[in-house]
Amino acid sequence: MSKKLFKSTAIVSVMTMLSRILGFIRDMLLARIFGVNAGTDAFFVAFKIPNFLRRLFAEGAFAQAFVPVLSDYKEQGSNAALRAFLDRTAGSLALVLMLVSIVGMIAAPVLITLFAPGFLWEEKQYDLAVQMLRITFPYLFFISSVAFAGGILNSHGKFAVPAFTPVFLNLCMIAAAIWLSPLMAEPVVALAWGVFAAGLVQLLFQFPALWRLGLVPRLRWGFGDKGVRKIMALMLPAIFGVSITQINLLLDTLIASFLPSGSVSWLYYSDRLVEFPLGVFGIALATVILPELSKNHAAKNAQGFSQSLDWGLRLVLLIGMPASLGLMLLAEPMLTTLFQYEEFGADDVIMAGHSLKAYALGLLGFILVKILVPGFTSRKDTKTPVKFGIYAMIANMGLNVALVFPLAHAGLALATSLGAFFNASLLLGTLLKKRIYQPGPAWRLFILRIILANEVMAVFLYKFVDSRWWLGWSVYDRVVQLFVWIALGALVYLMVLLLSGFRIRHLSAAKGMTVQS
Template sequence: MTKQLFKSSAIVGSMTMISRIMGFVRDMLFANIFGVSSATDAFFVAFKIPNFLRRLFAEGAFAHAFVPLLAEYQAKGSPSQLKLFISKVAGTLSLVQLLLSIIGIVAAPVLILLFAPGFFWESGQYELAVQMLQITFPYLLFISLTAFAGGILNAQGKFAVPAITPVFLNISMIVAAVWISPLMAEPILALAWGVFAAGVVQLVFQLPALYQLGLLPKLSLGFNDPDVKRMIGLMLPAIFGVSVVQINLLVDTLFASFLVSGSVSWLYYSDRLVEFPLGIFGVAVSTVILPHLAENHAANDVEAFSKSLDWGLKLVLLVGLPATLGLTFLSEPLLSTLFQYNEFGVNDVLMASKSLMVFSLGLLAFILIKVLVPGFTSRQDTATPVRFGMYSMLANVVLNAVLILPLAHAGPALATTLSAYLNAALLLWALLKHKVYQPCQKWWQFIGQVGLASMLMSGFLYYFVDSDLWLYWKASQRSLALLLVIGLALLIYLFALWLLGVRPKHLAGSQSN
């Protein structure tokens, strides 16, 4: 079982890495071509709203409600019943998302006022954001169906195709930025059309894989089907339980819209860098562990369930802690190397680094939430993550209001970081309290080993990396220096782990079969 979990996580992580690297290329082009302005702020809000809803409904709540039911069908039902269930979910989801897309297009002026009220007083920014939101909103329909297809493939153990699919979003937006934007009177509009096209391409890409499995659905409505009703009943509360971080990030955008022009863009670039390790590692482990936990629960194997969680949490600490510290110490060099070209200047690097440092400190909590929430949703318990999620969102709003004046755009970032740790702590506490998760032996020793190795790596970054130098080097110097520093930091961390006695078998021991 351990080898299969590692293999599946490696597949998802490597495919996601390709997508994230393409995402960095995309964002480097954005910074180079469009810089930081009221127009880029408008686009990032127009893209964030449907993208947020996509994560809320499709990747978040839908996946966590749909995959456990699929596991039930695979364990207890016939292939024909499984196909019928998939077809009913597909038809129901398509109709709901189509209606939501139409409502979103019509209500775009109101949505921009709700999510970025500060734009209303900026000349032309509000109108531009509304226009781009009307173009990007149908992305929700296509990407929700893409996530539906990916959920089926993941439940069948086919992780590669869903994991590589997001690369088409980046390709589409790169094409729009480089070749389409120069042809338009308002160049930034090309990015909105790139988002629209990406939704169609990503859905079409997954259909052949479903066809090969014989699970390509025939659309039919299932509002009266008891299992579809059960899925909807699980999905509605899960909207808040599994997507708390995304909701909090949207709240950050709302508060940042009242700040100086460029604040939303600085937060966007900060979030993008945090999303890199979170997407490669956190999403990979979460994607792989959810079907396994659902299978363990369907088989009523309590011990295997706990061991699967233990494996995931040890992996989170092993990778998440050094990633959190490394990203915090290298925030300025990373931003400078990736984005400091033409329209994205030194001041933008300095401003974005303030929010990135704070976001980075929350990376470990963001990853923990990705792994802990499946511990509830795989057992079809969506109520508990909802309750804790509501506490986290309330804390985020209060902290945003308190921190935004003294810390400017770094205030919302700190609010999201602190509320994420609150959420992660509550989730872990509940799993331990109800003995759903029982830690394996030598956890404190493992924490000490990883903690000490991370401290040694951090000491190297603190004493030997001068972030200011990156601001004035040429692009080639910045890139080479950053690669060298990251390579040395990784070697120090791994060598320290080896000296402290950490071996691969210690992770394997958490998940035996």
């Protein structure tokens, strides 16, 4: 089991890494061409709203509701029943998405007022944000349809195509920044058109893979279908439960719109760096583990269910903890290497560095939530993550108020990180209390080895790396030196792990463990 999961996770991680690298290239171009100003703040808000909905659907609530029901049809139903279920789900989803997209475009001024009320004091910035949101909002229709197609492919063990699809978002935005923006009266609006084009391209890219499986859906009216009703019942609470981190990030943007100009952009660029390990590893692992958990639950295999969770949690600590420390210790070198060119100055690096360190502190919590929520939704329990999500959001809002005054935009990032850990602790505690998850053997020794390796790596990077070096280097030297120090940090971490006795087999739970349903 663990070899199969590891292979699938590796495939998704490689594809996602390609997308994230292109994303960094995209953001380097945005920083170089557009800088940090009121226009970029307006675009990032207009992009964040449909992008939030992308996370909610493509990587969140829809997958959490759709995949378990689809697994039931695969395990228990006929091929004809499966196709009818997919046709009715596709038709119902398309109708809802079309209506929501139309309403969203009409209500763009209201949405900008809700998500960035600080823009109301800057009329030009507010109007620009409204204009770009009307262009980007249809992205919701396209990317949610992509999520539907991706759920089908993932459930059939086809992870590569859905994982590669986000590459097209970066390619379209890069093309818009380079070739379309010089032709427009307001250059930054070209980025909004890039987002729109990306949604259409990503949807078209799914069809060949679905065609090969013989599962291209035909749109059918299906709100009365039993499976569709079950998805809707699971999806409504899952929208909140699985996407609490993204809701907290939107709250950060809302409050940041009242802070000095550039605050939204500093949060965006720091969040982008945290999104790299979160996407390459955290979301990839969550994508792979959800179908496995759903299959085990449908087959009433409680032991396999717990072992899958155990494997995922061990992998989270093994990779997530050093990634978090690395982001904190190399924050300024990373920002300088990627973004400090032309319009993005040294002061921007310092300010974005503050929020990057705060977000990086919560990386482990963000990943844990991604892995733990499927432990509930795969069992068709969406109410528990919702309840804990509400608690976490309330805690995050309180922390926002407490931390924004002394720490400004970095306080917002820190509040989001702390909220993620609070949410993860509630989820894990419940899985343990109900004995849905029973830890495998030697967890204490495993954790001690991870902590020791991380401590040695942190001391090494703190003692031998000076972020001021990057200021005087060329682009080539910055990139080379950054990769060298990341590689050295990873090497130190791995060497200490191996010397402490860690082996890859320690990721797997014992075969003989017993688990109660």
